Amino acid sequence: MIDTSMGLKDMSKRDILVNVAVLIGFIILCMGGGGIMGAITRNDFGDRSEWYKALIKPSFNPPNFLFGIVWPILYLLMAIAAFAVWTKTGLTKEPIPLVIFFIQLALNFIWTLIFGKAKDLLASLVEIIILWLFILLTIKKFWKVNRGAALCLAPYLAWVTLAVALNYKYWELNPNMKPDYSWFVLKTEL
Template sequence: MESATNQQQATPFWQSALGLLGWIILCFTAAGVGSSFTVPQIETWYAELNKPSFNPPNWIFGPVWSTLYLMMAFAVWLVWKKAGWTNAPHSLGMWCFQLLLNTTWSVIFFGLENPVMAAFEIVVLWISILITIVAFWRHDRFAASLMVPYLLWVSFATVLNISIAALN
């Protein structure tokens, strides 16, 4: 733990700021890839699906996801800044894995037009987010807490996904 503290104190501001920018770029690159599969389907295939009464309006997803991606980027940056890849390879690796699963869900649900397979995948995503939160807790409790709204939103999305799969 002492080496992580020394690493944090020795990191220049510009390097820390570039690190944060890198994590933000990674998050929003993943978001962009997911959106490239999602957006073209909103007015066509997705519009034709039967949806439950609690399905939010389409406009809500953009602001919610943008906020969540910023929180995710800040959370991973805190762990990276505090512990680095050397002291937190599992935590940072889990975060990267859940981000990959996040993007993959859009490919499956919207790109492949497969709500059933997406329902299975989103459960794996939910588990990986929970594991990431637990792993982050060991390094930075605030970082872990920043991931909780994401877990809650994916919990809602899981119920929504399963409902859409059942209705179609």
């Protein structure tokens, strides 16, 4: 943890380097993790996916291109929020806010695999509701440390709220869609 209450000119070079390294680390974790999930599932969403194209979608389904614009912005805001909390709490002084943040981030990545790879509409619905609750908990914990950080997560909560509604409608409108967990099974050749 670095005390960022002092001005930049009052900080040592070491403190500045630590801050920059931690910020870059959060950006890599959030945006890089999102990018990896996007690469793993690039053929499972949008126009590249026969399965996704075949889904009956609700009238409020956003156009596919919008997801590629919104998610990088949200991941960047998550990184900034986590960094802002880290500057106040570090990982040892008050670890709970960042631990909850890391749990919600993992749930975010896992949803992509359950929905996109496994094509399990019910399991992804349950998982995204849990994710939504962890985002809300993260905002609550961040609010106590840094209100600006909590506000950075508000667009993320709004977007995931839409995603919960979409996931529910996909499940409701496509009752005959069967999950495919074959991607998760390790295949070995003898």
